[in-house]
Amino acid sequence: MSWFRQVDQYGLVSLIIDSISCRPLRALIAVLSIAVAMGGGMTMVGVSESLEATVQQGYASRQVDLMLMQANKSNPMTSRISETFVDQVRKIDGVQGAQAALIDSLLLDNDSGILVYGWPPGYQEISYRQGGEVIELQQGQVLIGRTAASLHDLTPGKTIELNLGDFEIIDFFEANSFFESGVLFMRLDDLQQLTSARETVTFIFINLDQDLTESSRWQLMEEIEAINPILKVVTTEEFLQKNQLTASVRGLGRIILVANALLSILIISTIMVLTVSERRQELAVLRAMGWSATRVSMLVLLETAVLATVAALIGGLIGLVGMKASLIYVQTLGVYSQSIVTLQQIMWLGISTVVIATIGAALPIYFTLNITTSEALRK
Amino acid sequence: MALLELQNISRVYGGVIRALDDVSLSITAGETVALLGASGSGKSTLLNIIAGFETPSSGTVRVAGEPVSTQQPDKFHQNIIGFLFQQFNLLDHLSAVRNVELALFPTCRKAQQRYLNSCKLLKEVGLGDRLHSRAALLSGGERQRVAFCRSIANQPQLLLADEPTGNLDKASSKKLLSIVANYMSSHQGTLIVATHDDEVAKICQRSIRLEDGRVVE
Known part of the structure; x- marks a missing residue:
């Protein structure tokens, strides 16, 4: 030794x-x-x-860089902003794309509450595969996260009642996060109708040009917020930091x-x-x-x-x-x-x-x- | 010049038990002294006070002209005092050589040097073949020889031994005494040994007898 x-x-x-x-x-x-x-x-x-x-x-894979929501909301899920801001955001230089999303809780089969995401038609997340073909959700159809399915004993093929409206579960939603596994997914217009929130959304997900510098990104965020004082832009990191869950x-x-x-x-x-x-x-x-x-x-x-x-x-x-x-x-x-x-x-x-x-x-x-x-x- | 001077040393426990009563004595460098006396006569208390392990109730102890109370305890125990306990006080889980090395830790930074010095000492006392034996596995005589090596590892000016043969058989006692006597004569060291064994006293130049905490002869 x-x-x-x-x-x-x-x-x-x-x-x-x-x-x-x-x-x-x-x-x-x-x-x-x-x-x-x-x-x-x-x-x-x-x-x-x-x-x-x-x-x-998950946000990165959907190319979400920023989230636009209502200012002064301690719980971001209660944010409500006009859907019309989507078009205004898209017009700003440096913005590659913008998608609206409404999130709300609905009464499932007159029994318990369930969280529902509404995305606009054409958004790839509310589509499913059938025989090798990608099909978009139609009105009256929903996708369900696996945790939600397990919790509420639901499977594709079943019909459920949401706020007194009937919906057919088409398929499982392959969630990429624990947030989305406990959720139902439907078309934005369906959810807006169910919640009487016409032309209202919770967030606008914003995708930026990848070659933006840090300073021009900050400048762009200020420009987006300048559209209306009711708006607040946060990065996905900030959103997760503040998110209660x-x-x-x-x-x-x-x-x-x-x-x-x-x-x-x-x-x-x-x-x-x-x-x-x-x-x-x-x-x-x-x-x-x-x-x-x-x-x-x-x-x-x-x-x-x-x-x-x-x-x-x-x-x-x-x-x-x-x-x-x-x-x-x-x-x-x-x-x-x-x-x-x-x-x-x-x-x-x-x-x-x-x-x-x-x-x-x-x-x-x-x-x-x-x-x-x-x-x-x-x- | 006196290496050790005790002036009117008394030690009272709990205000009642007078273990030492006005003890004064002087020991010169190179002297070997036996402290004799029955059990409870105050021999161990006197050694503890000289070693600085206990404080006297009154009186002054001077070693090399300096009062013990003013000396820095760590340096005092590293360089001036070596102590040989009756119960050996070895660390049973360590080997013989590691036990000796412990004494060298504060004075020698290099592990290799400590190891070599310790091996040399142990070989000198006939334990060359037991260097790496755990202390717990050594005989009483061997354990006391390890303890002796540890007490002289830093070449102290004053070696104090409290009943060093008290737990040994005759043969082991004889061997240890011969080692101690040889060391003292070759190094011209100063030794104070508390004992009630006349054989131990024989290796010393001078005897001091204590009775009920007082020097009687």
Whole structure:
């Protein structure tokens, strides 16, 4: 092991490994508990961010760069703007395309509410395949997301009643996000008629020229908003940041991660306090040999840090596997999502590890500082 | 010149138990001294006070002319004092060589150097074949020899030993005493050893007897 001595020139690492490995069961319990706690938190954050990123990619795949909605609406689903703005937006230089969409909740079979998206005829999302042919939805026809179908026990071929109007479910809608999997899709004019919202829409999705610079993009956004003071333009990223559903999922993930990090601190702190209490005499002997309180504390801190780091690495793996498994499960519910590991997640893991090791070691270090050399003699 | 000077040292526990009562003595560099006395006579308390592990209730301890109370504890224990415990106080999960290395941690930064120095010391006391044995697996005599190496690893000016043969059989005691005596004569070190074993006292130049916390001869 001479190579290891070369690497570990100060001998601290091997001393720490010796100390940890002489209590293998305790170290294993500490590492696994923290790993599972951190892994659970990472899973939640990973799932929420993957779902969000998938929605984001969904917008990108539909070439949606901006969303035009009613200003001063804390819940964007309650936005209502005139459909006539679509034509005005299309005329602006730099805008490649604009599509209106109405979103509303309807009464399904006189029983429960269901979210419905209305898109204009000709929009490819309200079409379906039949015998290799793409057919557009006709009036009185709807597509259904798989989660909505599962929740309401509906299948293609059935007829449903929506706000007292009869509609035929033609096919499943292949949603590319969890938002749309729980939704019904119909023609915009149908939905406007059902909700008595003539020429009214919730959003206008805007597709921009790809060669626009950042500054001309900002300028264009201002130009669109200048059409009418009632209008507000947001990027899809901003929309998702403010969206209550994604914010809730994201917030929940982070709350669980923080809660689990606190739990990890408690675990490592308890275990290290136990260890330090058990090793009071050993640490006192070190003090009697001229180890300063700082050096002994550093030993305890590094032991805690090694345990926390190993736990974080295993926790990261658990988080990754948990995220994949959760997203596979989510997909069985009809919610499509890619699993995306972001740099931010890895940073969270790294920061959490440092925080857990530092705070978790504080109490044991406090106990360590109170150890006096005279204790070495009391046995 | 006196290496160690004790002036009117008293130690009272809980305001009632007088472990040491007005002890004064002086020990010169290179001297080997046996502290004799029955159990409870105050020998260990006196060693603890000299080592700076305990504070006297009154009186002054000076080592190399400096009061112990004003010395920086870490430096004092690294460079001036070596302590040999009756119960060895080894870290059982570590090997013999690692136990000795621990004493060198604060004074020698390079792990390789610490390792080589520790191996050399252990070989000198006949433990060359037990370098990597865990302390827990060593015999009592071997453990005390490791503890001795650890106590002299930094070449202290003053070696304090509290009943070093108290937990050893006769053969192991004899071997340890011979090692200690050889070391003291070759290094001209100063030794104070608390004991009630006459054999231990024989290796020392001078004996001091304590009774009920007082020096009686």
